[in-house]
Amino acid sequence: MGFISSRGKIHVDGHKDLTLHSEIHEIKDEKTIGKIYISKLAANGKEIKFDVEVGDEVKMGQRIGERQGFYVPIFAPVSGKIVDMENRYSCAIGRPVSHLIIENDFNYTPAEKLPILDYDKATKEEIISHIKEAGIVGLGGAGFPTYVKYENVTGIKTVIINAIECEPYLTTDYHAIKNYLELFVKGVNLLKRAAGADNAIIAIKKGKAELVAKIKEALKSSKNIEIKELDDKYPMGWERVLVYEIMHKDYNMLPSEVGVVINNASTAIAVADALLNGNPITKRLLTVSGNAIKNQGIALVPVGTPVSGIIEHFGGYTADQVVLLVGGPMVAKGMMNDSFVIEKPAGALTVLVHEEIKASPCLRCGRCTLMCPASLQPVEIKLAVESKNIDRLEALKANSCIECGTCSLVCPSKIEVTEFMRKAKLQLKIAKARSMPKKN
Ligand code: SF4
Ligand code: SF4
The missing domain is CATH 3.40.50.11540 (NADH-ubiquinone oxidoreductase 51kDa subunit)
Structure with a gap:
C-alpha cells in the first residue's frame, strides 16, 4: 500500500532553547516523591497483577507484579512500604484508576540486580x-x-x-x-x-x-x-x-x-x-516546558511521581487557565488535572497558556490535504465524520491517519481538523464493533 508521501513536512517553531541547555534536576524532596503511585492498569488498559500487598516492604528495583496481555514485569521505583491503594486519575487511561502507594523511605535500598549479560558474548x-x-x-x-x-x-x-x-x-x-x-x-x-x-x-x-x-x-x-x-x-x-x-x-x-x-x-x-x-527502569527523564510554567528544565524523577509536585518544583503555573500536556503540543491531549503520575512512557510535560481559538468555516483551501504526510484528505474525512458516513470514512482510509496534528496546524480557519480524524477512527471502531448498518 502506498502510504507516506514525501510531501507534508513543515518546519514548526521548536521552542527547544527553553530547555536545551538545562542541567538535569533530580527531584528528591519529600513533598514531591514522599509517596510513589503505581497504576493497576497499564497504558493499553490491561491489568497489572501485583504480587505484593499493603503492609509489605519493597526494595528499589524489586519485582512487584506483571502486566497481563503482553508480559511486562513491573518493578518498585523506590524502597519503602506499601501503605495503601488509592484511586487517582490516570493520564494513560483517561479516568480514575486504582494505584498502589509506596511510602518512600528515601534509603533507596536496592533489590537484587537483574541478571547481567556479557556484552561481547551475549546471543x-x-x-x-x-x-x-x-x-x-x-x-x-x-x-x-x-x-x-x-x-x-x-x-x-x-x-x-x-x-x-x-x-x-x-x-x-x-x-x-x-x-x-x-x-x-x-x-x-x-x-x-x-x-x-x-x-x-x-x-x-x-x-x-x-x-x-x-x-x-x-x-x-x-x-x-x-x-x-x-x-x-x-x-x-x-x-x-x-x-x-x-x-x-x-x-x-x-x-x-x-x-x-x-x-x-x-x-x-x-x-x-x-x-x-542490572537496573530496570525506575526513573524517568522528562522535559518540563511551555509558556505557562515559571521555570523550564529537565527533570529526573522516580516512575510514579505525582505531576502536581513536579509542576510545583518548577515554580508552578503562571496563568489562570493552562493546557497541561503529557508530551508535546502537536499530538498530546490536554489533561483534566495534574493529580496523575509520571508513567514510564511519559517523556515530557508541556504547560501552555490556554487560548480561546475561534474556528471559522472551512475555506475548502485544500492545505490540510496538501500537507498531510499520509496522503489523506482530512477535509473530506471531516465531512464524512459530520455526516457519520462510515462507507466514506473507509474509502478515505481514515484509519491510516497517524494523528500528527499537521492538518490542524496548517488550517487557516483554525479548525481542529485532527480532532475530526480521531472522531473518524472512533466512528469506524464503533461501527466495526456493533456491525452498524452502513449509511449509503
Ligand atoms: S493528523 Fe492525520 S489527517 Fe491530519 S495531517 Fe496528520 S496524518 Fe494527515
Ligand atoms: S485546511 Fe482548513 S480550511 Fe483548508 S480545506 Fe482543510 S479544513 Fe478547510
Missing part, C-alpha cells in the same frame, strides 16, 4: 529474553513492550534509532544521549544484535553538530552504525515518515514488513542499563 536470544525480563517498554511515548518487536521476528536488515524528537518543546532524548552516551551506544549495538540486523541508523535532526560529533566519537569501535541527520521538519520523527525518509519504503502495518525495526533513543539507553548494569 540474540539472550538479549531479547533479558529485555523481556527487564520490563523494557518504548520510552518514546507509546510504551509498547520492546521485546515484542524482536521476539520471533525475522528478516530485519536495519535498526533505526529514533532521536529526532520533532515535537516542539521536547529535548528529553537530546539530554538522555548527552548524559548517558556510553550506555546509548551500547544500547544501539545490543538492539542491532537483538534484531540480527546488518546495520543500525541513528536518526537525528540537523543542527545538533556538537552532539553528533560526540556520538561519532563514541561509535568509533562500533561496526555498521551510522548517523543520519534529517531536516528539521515536522513530523519527521513519526515511524512511517522516518522509514520513508531513510529507506524510501512504505509499509502497511509494521516497519518489519520492509526489514526495519525502530526504537527510541531513550529506550536504547534503558536496554543497556538493564542488560549491562
Whole structure:
C-alpha cells in the first residue's frame, strides 16, 4: 500500500532553547516523591497483577507484579512500604484508576540486580529474553513492550534509532544521549544484535553538530552504525515518515514488513542499563516546558511521581487557565488535572497558556490535504465524520491517519481538523464493533 508521501513536512517553531541547555534536576524532596503511585492498569488498559500487598516492604528495583496481555514485569521505583491503594486519575487511561502507594523511605535500598549479560558474548536470544525480563517498554511515548518487536521476528536488515524528537518543546532524548552516551551506544549495538540486523541508523535532526560529533566519537569501535541527520521538519520523527525518509519504503502495518525495526533513543539507553548494569527502569527523564510554567528544565524523577509536585518544583503555573500536556503540543491531549503520575512512557510535560481559538468555516483551501504526510484528505474525512458516513470514512482510509496534528496546524480557519480524524477512527471502531448498518 502506498502510504507516506514525501510531501507534508513543515518546519514548526521548536521552542527547544527553553530547555536545551538545562542541567538535569533530580527531584528528591519529600513533598514531591514522599509517596510513589503505581497504576493497576497499564497504558493499553490491561491489568497489572501485583504480587505484593499493603503492609509489605519493597526494595528499589524489586519485582512487584506483571502486566497481563503482553508480559511486562513491573518493578518498585523506590524502597519503602506499601501503605495503601488509592484511586487517582490516570493520564494513560483517561479516568480514575486504582494505584498502589509506596511510602518512600528515601534509603533507596536496592533489590537484587537483574541478571547481567556479557556484552561481547551475549546471543540474540539472550538479549531479547533479558529485555523481556527487564520490563523494557518504548520510552518514546507509546510504551509498547520492546521485546515484542524482536521476539520471533525475522528478516530485519536495519535498526533505526529514533532521536529526532520533532515535537516542539521536547529535548528529553537530546539530554538522555548527552548524559548517558556510553550506555546509548551500547544500547544501539545490543538492539542491532537483538534484531540480527546488518546495520543500525541513528536518526537525528540537523543542527545538533556538537552532539553528533560526540556520538561519532563514541561509535568509533562500533561496526555498521551510522548517523543520519534529517531536516528539521515536522513530523519527521513519526515511524512511517522516518522509514520513508531513510529507506524510501512504505509499509502497511509494521516497519518489519520492509526489514526495519525502530526504537527510541531513550529506550536504547534503558536496554543497556538493564542488560549491562542490572537496573530496570525506575526513573524517568522528562522535559518540563511551555509558556505557562515559571521555570523550564529537565527533570529526573522516580516512575510514579505525582505531576502536581513536579509542576510545583518548577515554580508552578503562571496563568489562570493552562493546557497541561503529557508530551508535546502537536499530538498530546490536554489533561483534566495534574493529580496523575509520571508513567514510564511519559517523556515530557508541556504547560501552555490556554487560548480561546475561534474556528471559522472551512475555506475548502485544500492545505490540510496538501500537507498531510499520509496522503489523506482530512477535509473530506471531516465531512464524512459530520455526516457519520462510515462507507466514506473507509474509502478515505481514515484509519491510516497517524494523528500528527499537521492538518490542524496548517488550517487557516483554525479548525481542529485532527480532532475530526480521531472522531473518524472512533466512528469506524464503533461501527466495526456493533456491525452498524452502513449509511449509503
Ligand atoms: S493528523 Fe492525520 S489527517 Fe491530519 S495531517 Fe496528520 S496524518 Fe494527515
Ligand atoms: S485546511 Fe482548513 S480550511 Fe483548508 S480545506 Fe482543510 S479544513 Fe478547510
